[in-house]
Amino acid sequence: MTMSNELRLLPWTGPDGKPCFLSTGDSDSYMSRLADNTESVQLGMATELLDRALDMLVTDTEPDDLSLLAKDLTGALRDTLRVATSRGHRLATPE
Template sequence: MTLHALAPARLLPWPGPEGKPCYLLSDGGGRLSRAADIAEGVQLDMAAGLLDHLADMLRDDEQLSAVQLRYLLARMGEALTDVCRIAESRGARLAVYTDFDAESDPGS
């Protein structure tokens, strides 16, 4: 059995139609896998940027409006959804490769 045969379906970092999860069956080396890697990087950078923006807003002495807070919370909710999807996808792939390494190690 090869590692390719064990590769799980990859949860992509964007939703499919109707907001449902979208999966990719691949060995991780194709164009769509690279596009997903790039999208994950962008999503993680955007989440980090929102955290920096939040820190700046909280340090500012001026009173924040309800509209500003609502907008920031909406964007942070979207970013957290993206980050959770990325963590789920990477965790699922990591678990398979960790299990594969343990099974192929003759000392275990």
């Protein structure tokens, strides 16, 4: 049985919005690789969104566009924090 501090926080939530965890010691398992790929995509999307936000903030942007930008940035920040939390927990776990 895997200890609770060995659970990996996955980069997505369940249908009810609660965190999902993976219990495996195999970093090359299908689910581990899927989580790694999803984290990579999320971080890449956050980078692109940040670039778009920087461009929008130096031009005249409609309030509705700024509202959508804030919503998108909030989602990207949520995903990025989840990735950072997950990776931080894995760093703290002794091999």
